Amino acid sequence: GAVVSQHPSRVICKSGTSVKIECRSLDFQATTMFWYRQFPKQSLMLMATSNEGSKATYEQGVEKDKFLINHASLTLSTLTVTSAHPEDSSFYICSARGTGMGTGELFFGEGSRLTVL
């Protein structure tokens, strides 16, 4: 299957700082990328959907000013957690779908574990 790379895999930061997570599609052009959040033993909760070159669409209850998403190219999307607080500590996962790919062809990154102290 196609490869989606996420970086960093782990990040620890102090409360009040901002953290950027990158999601790259390595061998295909990702027209759509999705960002999820997963708490321990919980399901993946969709945070936002981003299409290349346009503003992200956020799910209800997700603060767009806190979770900044940029999808500036067909191979890169970034999620910036601004002014992070301990309650933002979670596992963040991106997924990507390329042009012509069907519904089942959604490829996930390895995830990024954020710990806010």
Add this chain to the structure above:
Amino acid sequence: QKEVEQDPGPLSVPEGAIVSLNCTYSNSAFQYFMWYRQYSRKGPELLMYTYSSGNKEDGRFTAQVDKSSKYISLFIRDSQPSDSATYLCAGTVNQGGKLIFGQGTELSVKP
């Protein structure tokens, strides 16, 4: 009520057993159903993908969808310790649509 419900387990079986994982969903508009496998601290990987009702088989895995009862299943034959992971079901209404995931079932296959 969650749109997709899944028993979180954990489910523990001996090696070689047949495993049955199940989900129910409430949105009758769902047309596409997926099963993902997620190893600890990793992103999910797609296992099976089905459209509408019916069965689909791939090696030791069989996915089953019954839209009349809004019930989806994944069967694993001859389970192996390497199958130990969390299995997530998901549904969506249309191609390219938002996936709604279940909570995931943690499976442990003991040697």
